[in-house]
Amino acid sequence: MTDTKNSRRTIRFTLNGRPVAADIGLNQNITEVLQDSFGLGGSRESCGQGLCGCCTVIMDGKAVTGCLTLAAFADGASVTTVEGLADGETLSAEQEAFIETGAFQCGFCTPGFILMTKQLLDENPDPDDEEIRHYLSGNLCRCGAYPEIVKAVRLAAGKRRNA
Amino acid sequence: MAGTTTTVGRSFPRMEGRAKVTGRAEYVYNLRLPNMLHAKACRSTISHGRIRSIDTSAAEATPGVHHVVTGADICKVLPEPFYGPAFHDQPILALEKVRHYGEPIAVVLAADPHVAELAAQRIVVDYEELPAVFDEVEAMTSDVIVHEELKPAGTFADLKHLAGKRDTNLALDYHLRHGDADKAFAEADRVFEHTFSTQQTMHTPFEPMIAIADVRNSAATVYTSTQSPSFVRYELARLLGWPESSVRVKTSHLGGGFGAKVYVKTEALALALSMIAHRPVRLALTMEEQFYTITKHPSTFRIASAVDKNGKVTARKCEVWWNGGAYADIGPRVTQKSGFTAAGPYNIDNVSIDSYALYTNRPPAGALRGFGIPQLVWAYESHTDIIAREMGIDPVDFRKRNILRNGRMQAVGTVVKDGEFEAILDELAKRMDWDKPFDRGSGTVRRGRGVAIGFKASISPTTSSAIVAVNADGSCIVYCSTVDMGQGSDTAMAQIASEVLDIPMEKIRVVNPDTDVTPYDMSTLGSRSTFHMGHAVRLAAADAREKLLALAKEIGLPEGHNTPVPELFVRKFGMSAGAIIGSANYIPDFTPPNYSTGQSPNATPFWMSGATGVEVEVDTETGQMRILRMINVCDIGKAINPVVVETQISGAAVMQLGFTVSEEMVIENGQLTNPSLADYRIPGIFDMPSVMESGFVAADQQNGPFGAKGVGESGTFGVSPAIANAIEDAVGVRITKMPIKAEAIYRALCVKQGRELSDD
Ligand code: FES
Ligand code: FES
Numbered sequence: 001m002t003d004t005k006n007s008r009r010t011i012r013f014t015l016n017g018r019p020v021a022a023d024i025g026l027n028q029n030i031t032e033v034l035q036d037s038f039g040l041g042g043s044r045e046s047c048g049q050g051l052c053g054c055c056t057v058i059m060d061g062k063a064v065t066g067c068l069t070l071a072a073f074a075d076g077a078s079v080t081t082v083e084g085l086a087d088g089e090t091l092s093a094e095q096e097a098f099i100e101t102g103a104f105q106c107g108f109c110t111p112g113f114i115l116m117t118k119q120l121l122d123e124n125p126d127p128d129d130e131e132i133r134h135y136l137s138g139n140l141c142r143c144g145a146y147p148e149i150v151k152a153v154r155l156a157a158g159k160r161r162n163a
Numbered sequence: 164m165a166g167t168t169t170t171v172g173r174s175f176p177r178m179e180g181r182a183k184v185t186g187r188a189e190y191v192y193n194l195r196l197p198n199m200l201h202a203k204a205c206r207s208t209i210s211h212g213r214i215r216s217i218d219t220s221a222a223e224a225t226p227g228v229h230h231v232v233t234g235a236d237i238c239k240v241l242p243e244p245f246y247g248p249a250f251h252d253q254p255i256l257a258l259e260k261v262r263h264y265g266e267p268i269a270v271v272l273a274a275d276p277h278v279a280e281l282a283a284q285r286i287v288v289d290y291e292e293l294p295a296v297f298d299e300v301e302a303m304t305s306d307v308i309v310h311e312e313l314k315p316a317g318t319f320a321d322l323k324h325l326a327g328k329r330d331t332n333l334a335l336d337y338h339l340r341h342g343d344a345d346k347a348f349a350e351a352d353r354v355f356e357h358t359f360s361t362q363q364t365m366h367t368p369f370e371p372m373i374a375i376a377d378v379r380n381s382a383a384t385v386y387t388s389t390q391s392p393s394f395v396r397y398e399l400a401r402l403l404g405w406p407e408s409s410v411r412v413k414t415s416h417l418g419g420g421f422g423a424k425v426y427v428k429t430e431a432l433a434l435a436l437s438m439i440a441h442r443p444v445r446l447a448l449t450m451e452e453q454f455y456t457i458t459k460h461p462s463t464f465r466i467a468s469a470v471d472k473n474g475k476v477t478a479r480k481c482e483v484w485w486n487g488g489a490y491a492d493i494g495p496r497v498t499q500k501s502g503f504t505a506a507g508p509y510n511i512d513n514v515s516i517d518s519y520a521l522y523t524n525r526p527p528a529g530a531l532r533g534f535g536i537p538q539l540v541w542a543y544e545s546h547t548d549i550i551a552r553e554m555g556i557d558p559v560d561f562r563k564r565n566i567l568r569n570g571r572m573q574a575v576g577t578v579v580k581d582g583e584f585e586a587i588l589d590e591l592a593k594r595m596d597w598d599k600p601f602d603r604g605s606g607t608v609r610r611g612r613g614v615a616i617g618f619k620a621s622i623s624p625t626t627s628s629a630i631v632a633v634n635a636d637g638s639c640i641v642y643c644s645t646v647d648m649g650q651g652s653d654t655a656m657a658q659i660a661s662e663v664l665d666i667p668m669e670k671i672r673v674v675n676p677d678t679d680v681t682p683y684d685m686s687t688l689g690s691r692s693t694f695h696m697g698h699a700v701r702l703a704a705a706d707a708r709e710k711l712l713a714l715a716k717e718i719g720l721p722e723g724h725n726t727p728v729p730e731l732f733v734r735k736f737g738m739s740a741g742a743i744i745g746s747a748n749y750i751p752d753f754t755p756p757n758y759s760t761g762q763s764p765n766a767t768p769f770w771m772s773g774a775t776g777v778e779v780e781v782d783t784e785t786g787q788m789r790i791l792r793m794i795n796v797c798d799i800g801k802a803i804n805p806v807v808v809e810t811q812i813s814g815a816a817v818m819q820l821g822f823t824v825s826e827e828m829v830i831e832n833g834q835l836t837n838p839s840l841a842d843y844r845i846p847g848i849f850d851m852p853s854v855m856e857s858g859f860v861a862a863d864q865q866n867g868p869f870g871a872k873g874v875g876e877s878g879t880f881g882v883s884p885a886i887a888n889a890i891e892d893a894v895g896v897r898i899t900k901m902p903i904k905a906e907a908i909y910r911a912l913c914v915k916q917g918r919e920l921s922d923d
Contacts, residue, residue: 027277041193042186046369046418047450047840054369082186095184099176102806105814106649107183108369108418114184133848140840142369142419143649144817146848147855148810 011075016084024071031055031066033074034081042082042111053139056112057081063119082111085118093163094118097156098149105143112139117153121160127153170661171869174806175668178654179416179647189415189675191388192370192447196377199443200229201276202436205269205286206455207261210524210833211295211307214259214268214288221285222271227278230440231286233269234258240438241402241431248394248426249322250334251314253490253527255431261290262309262489263526264835265455267432272440276447295524295833299486300463302332302521309489309522321758322495334487334520335495337502339761341574342513344469347478351469355550359542361901363461363486363828364821365454366531367845368648370418372453376433377443383434384411390424390646391686392676398427399434413677417648421818422530423457424648425688426493454838458828459531460497461486464505464542469513474556476565478513481505481543485520485528485535492529495520500622501535503575503761507543508584508618508772509565514574516761525830533619533876534689537819537883540617541901544884548613549897558888559592559614567618575620576762581872582770583798586860588616591796594856595776604893607783610791611893616774617880620767621873622689624753628682629699631660631707633743635736637728638670641703644684645696646676649814650875651807652692656700658803659868663704666728682746690771690873693803697868699749707745714743751866769864769872773797775816775881777852779889786909788824788890790852795881797857800864800872808874813857815878821846823883827902 007026012019015038022037034040034057043066046054055066058080059073085092094117097103104110113136120127120135127135132153141149182188205222219231234256237244244258245251257268269286273279296307312329315322322335348354374387383403389395392412400407417424429446436444448456462485469478483505487494502518551561566585572578591614592598604610630642641660647653653673661668674681684696711731718734720726732741751768778792795816802808825844829836837843857878864872887898896911913920 025275025277035193036195040186041188041190044190044192044370044418046371049450049839049841051840052369082184086185091181091184098184099180102176102810104180104183104649105651105810106369106417106419107179107188108190110183111186137848140369140845140847142367142421142818142845144814144846145810146817146846146851147813149848 009072011072013074013076014078016080026072028071029067030057030069030071030074033071034066040081040083044108046108051140052109053112053116054109056115058115058119063116082114085114092118093159094156097152097159101148101152101155103148103152104145109139109141113149117156120153121157125161126157168662168869170658170668171803172801174804175654175658177651177807178657178673190370190418191373191375191386191415192418194375194386196375196443199375199445200272200274200440201279202270202272202433202444202446203276203279203283204267205283205288207257207264207266207268209261209290209292210264212261212290212292214257214261215291216289217269218287219269222282225278225282225285227273227275228271228282230272231269232272232436232439236439237435241435244402244435245314246398246402246427246431247316247491248493249316249319249495250491251316252310255435263524264830264833265526266489270432270436272436272444297523297525297830299461299484299521299523302523303484303519305332308332309524321499332522334491334522335498337499337518337761339503339514339516339574341576344478344480344513344515347513348469351477352472353470353554354467355470355546356467357546357549357899358463358465359545359899360463361461361538361541363525364459364826365828365843366421366423367450367453367840368419368421368423371448371450372424372429372456373447374429374433375443375445376437378434378437382409384413385430385434386413387430388417388424389414389430390417390420390648390688391426392644392646392678393683394426394686395430396678399430402431411677411679414646415675417646420648421532422688423453425530425686428456450840451838454828454835455526457492457529458488458526460494460528460535460538462538464539466542466546468546468550470550470554474554474561474564476509476511479506479511481516483518483539486523486525487520488523488525488527490527491520492527494528497530497535501539503766504536504618504620505539505543506574507547508567508616510567510571511574530688532815532818533879534622536617536619536876537879540615540880541883544615544617544881545887545899548884548888559588559597562588562616575756575766576764577766579770581800581862581864582618582772583860583862584616584618584772586862587772587774587796587798590860591774591776591794594794594796604780608780609783609893610778610780611889611891612776612778613885613888613892614774614776615881615884615888616772618770618772619876621691621694621769621771623767624750625685625691625695626748626750627684627695627699628748629696629703629746630682631700631703631745633664633707633711633728635729635732635739635741637666639664639666641671641673641700642681643696643700644676644678644681645692646687648687650811651804654807655693655803656696659697659700660704663701664708690875693874694769694867694872695749697871699747701868702747702749703745705745706747707743710743710745768866771798771873771877773877773880775885777885777889779886779893781890781893781908783894783912786905786912788905788908792854793852795857795878797859797874797877798862799859799874799877800862800867801870802859803869803871808859809857811874812859812878813855815876816857816882817846819879819882820850823886823901824903
C-alpha cells in the first residue's frame with residue numbers, strides 16, 4: 001500500500017495563464033487537484049475511465065482526460081481549464097455559441113465539449129459536420145444534446161471567423 | 164388563462180447558461196466542507212446470501228482510516244434503519260443478508276478518499292450463498308424468497324393490505340377491468356397474442372449520486388444531488404424521529420437525474436455516517452456504484468387483442484410483470500400508475516389489465532424517464548403493428564381506426580380531455596411523407612420505416628407549493644423545491660412569475676431547493692413540474708400581485724395607476740424596505756380508483772403523448788441496422804419555452820435510443836459484468852440518426868398553467884417499437900426482446916431463412 005505521508009510533493013505549473021504551486025498526493029489526478037486545491041469545478045469526474053470527457057483539460061496544448069492524468073504530470077506544464085476561456089465577463093466564441101444554440105441540458109459534460117470545440121477550431125477553423133462528429137466522438141452527453149452541440153460548433157466557427 | 168402572453172411562450176436561453184459554459188455552475192459534486200471525511204463502501208460480490216462475518220481488521224489498521232462502519236454500527240444510531248417510499252424494506256447497510264450484487268455492506272471513513280477506497284477493498288466478507296432469482300416471471304412462483312416479510316411504508320393506501328405477508332415476492336398486484344374482455348374475445352373475428360420483454364438498464368446521470376451530511380447540535384444538514392428534497396427531509400426525519408424542521412436538505416443544479424435521484428439514495432447512509440463520525444461526511448458514488456443503486460425495471464408483457472374484420476380492436480388483455488429488483492423503491496407505483504395505460508392510446512371497449520411488481524435479486528429498479536411507460540409502449544405498439552400487418556392494413560391507418568379521441572373514456576374510467584393523440588400521429592405521418600413512395604433499398608441493404616405512439620397519465624394526486632417575493636426595488640425571487648437537473652425548470656418558473664407580475668426576466672431569481680427556505684414539493688419527477696409547480700408559482704405570483712394592488716390602494720393610489728413598484732414600497736415604508744410575499748399550494752382534483760375494478764372518473768389532471776417515426780437500413784448479411792431518419796412529435800400543450808421543449812423531446816429520444824439498441828446490464832453467475840461506461844454502451848455522437856427532427860403540435864392544456872403540460876418523458880415513448888416496426892418493414896423479422904442488437908436481427912434473419920443459430 002502507499003504510505004500517504006511520503007507520497008506527497010509540490011508541483012508548479014501554469015494554470016489558465018498564471019503560475020501556481022500545489023501540494024499534491026502522488027495518487028491524485030489533475031481533476032481532483034483542480035477541485036480541491038484551486039476550487040475549479042469545470043473539470044469533473046463522471047465515468048472515471050477516460051470515456052466521457054467531463055474531466056477534460058488542455059495540457060501543453062493537448063486535450064487530456066483529467067481523470068486519467070496524474071497531477072504529478074502537470075509539474076512544469078501549462079494547463080487550461082474551461083474557467084480560463086472567458087476574458088473577464090466576455091465569453092469566448094465557443095461559450096457564446098453553446099448558450100445560443102441551447103447545446104446543453106444539465107451542463108455536466110459542457111466544459112469538456114467546449115474545450116474540445118476550441119481545440120478543434122484551433123486546428124481546423126471550418127470543419128464540416130463529419131469532422132465535427134469525429135473530433136467530438138470521445139465525449140459523451142447523457143442528456144443527448146448532440147444535435148445542438150454540432151450546431152454550436154458550427155456557430156462558434158462562424159463567430160471566430162468573423163471576429 | 165386566455166389572452167396573449169409576453170414572456171411565456173418565448174425561447175429564453177436557460178438562466179444558468181452562463182454558469183454552465185464557464186464551468187462555474189454549482190453541483191453538489193463540487194462542494195467541499197471543512198473537516199469533512201470521505202466514505203467508500205465495500206459491496207456485495209454475490210446476489211443473494213447470508214452474511215456469516217465481516218472482517219474489518221485490515222481496513223481498520225490502514226493508516227488514515229477514521230472509522231469502519233457496518234450495518235450493526237448503523238443500528239446503534241438509527242435503531243430502525245430501513246427506508247423506501249413504498250416499502251420500508253431497504254437497510255442502510257446490509258443486515259444479516261445481502262439481496263443483490265453490489266449491495267453496500269460496510270463503509271470506510273477517511274480524510275483522504277484514496278485511503279478510504281483502499282481500506283474498503285481490505286474488508287473481507289464471508290457469505291453463505293443462497294440461490295437467487297433474477298427473472299420477473301419466475302419470481303412469481305420461485306422458491307427463492309427475497310424478503311421474509313413485506314413491510315409496506317403506510318404512505319399508500321393500496322399497499323396497506325400487504326403488511327406482514329410472508330413467502331411471496333409479489334410487492335403489489337394491480338388489476339383493472341373495463342367492459343367484458345372475455346366475452347369480446349369469445350366473439351372476436353381475429354385474436355392475436357404476443358409476449359415482449361425489456362432488459363435492465365441504468366440512468367447513468369453524469370454527476371454521480373452524492374450526498375454530504377453534517378449532523379451536529381441536534382440538527383442535520385444534508386447537501387445532496389437529489390430530485391426529491393422534500394421527500395428526503397421527510398424520510399430522514401422519520402428515521403431520526405425528529406421534526407422535519409430539524410432536517411435541512413439542500414441541493415443545487417443536478418448533473419442529470421432521469422429518475423435515478425428520486426426518493427432516498429445516498430442520503431440515509433451519509434446521515435448515519437455523520438452521526439457516527441461527528442463530522443461532515445461526503446458519500447460520492449462512482450459511475451460503477453450507480454449501477455448497484457437504482458435501475459430501470461426489466462419487464463415481461465403478455466398482450467392479446469380481439470379484433471373485428473374492419474380492423475377495430477374490440478378487447479385487449481394485458482399481463483405485465485415488473486422486475487423491481489431487491490428493494491421496492493417506487494416500483495409498486497410504476498406497477499399501478501403506469502399499469503392502467505397498458506392497453507395503449509386506443510378506444511377499446513373491453514380491457515383487462517393485470518400488473519405485478521416482483522422482488523428479485525437484481526439491483527433495485529425505480530423510475531426512469533417514463534415511469535414504466537416505455538416498457539408498455541414497446542409491447543403494445545409492437546403488437547399493434549403486427550396486427551395491422553397481418554390484417555393487411557396500413558399501420559398508420561390501423562392506429563387511426565382505433566385511436567382514443569377526446570371525449571372518449573379511457574380504460575381507467577376517465578374521459579380524455581386535451582389529449583392530442585390523433586393530432587401527433589397525423590403530424591408524424593405528414594413529416595414522414597407516409598403517403599409517398601418509399602425507397603426500400605436493394606440487394607443486401609434493405610430499408611423500412613415504422614411508427615409508434617404512446618401515452619401517459621400524469622401521476623396524481625401530488626402537491627407543489629411556491630413562494631414568490633417581490634423586493635422593494637421591484638426585483639423578484641421565486642422559492643420552489645423543483646430541482647433543475649437540465650430540463651430548464653428554473654427558466655420556466657421565472658418565465659411564469661415574470662408573466663404574472665410583469666417583471667422582466669433579468670430581475671428574477673429562482674432559489675435552489677433548500678428545505679429550510681423553499682416550501683414543499685412532492686418531487687421533480689414524472690414530467691409533473693411544469694404543470695404542478697407551474698401552477699403553484701403562477702398562483703403565488705398572482706397572490707403577490709394582489710398584495711401589490713392592495714398596497715397601492717392603501718397608500719391612496721387610484722385603480723389603474725402606473726406608479727412603479729419601487730415607488731410603492733418607498734411610499735409605504737418611507738424608504739426602499741419591506742417585501743411582498745405571495746404563496747400558494749397547488750393540488751389538482753383527483754378521484755382515487757375503486758380498489759376492485761381499478762376505475763376512477765378522474766384519474767389524472769393531464770395526458771402526455773409522444774409519437775416516433777423512423778426509417779432504417781438493415782444489412783441482411785450482418786444484421787447491422789442504421790437509423791437514417793428519426794422524427795419525434797409530442798403533445799406538450801402550449802410550450803412555456805419552445806426551444807427548451809424541443810431539446811427535451813430530442814434528448815429523451817436519444818436516451819431511449821440507447822435503451823433500444825445497446826444498453827443492457829448483464830448479470831452472469833450472480834455478478835453484474837458490465838457496470839461501467841466501457842462495457843455498458845450509451846449513445847455517442849456517432850449513434851445519432853443521420854436526420855433527426857423533434858417537434859410538437861399546436862395544442863392547449865386547458866387546465867394547465869398558460870396551457871402547458873409536462874414534456875420530459877414524452878420523447879421516449881415511441882422510439883423502441885418504432886425501430887422494431889421499421890426493422891420488420893425492412894427485412895420481415897420481428898424482434899420481441901430489447902435491446903435490439905445486430906446479433907438479434909441476424910439471428911432472426913437466419914431463423915427466417917430456416918437455419919437457426921446455436922446459442923454460442
Ligand atoms: S471522468 Fe474522465 S473521461 Fe469520464
Ligand atoms: S448536458 Fe447533461 S450530460 Fe451533456
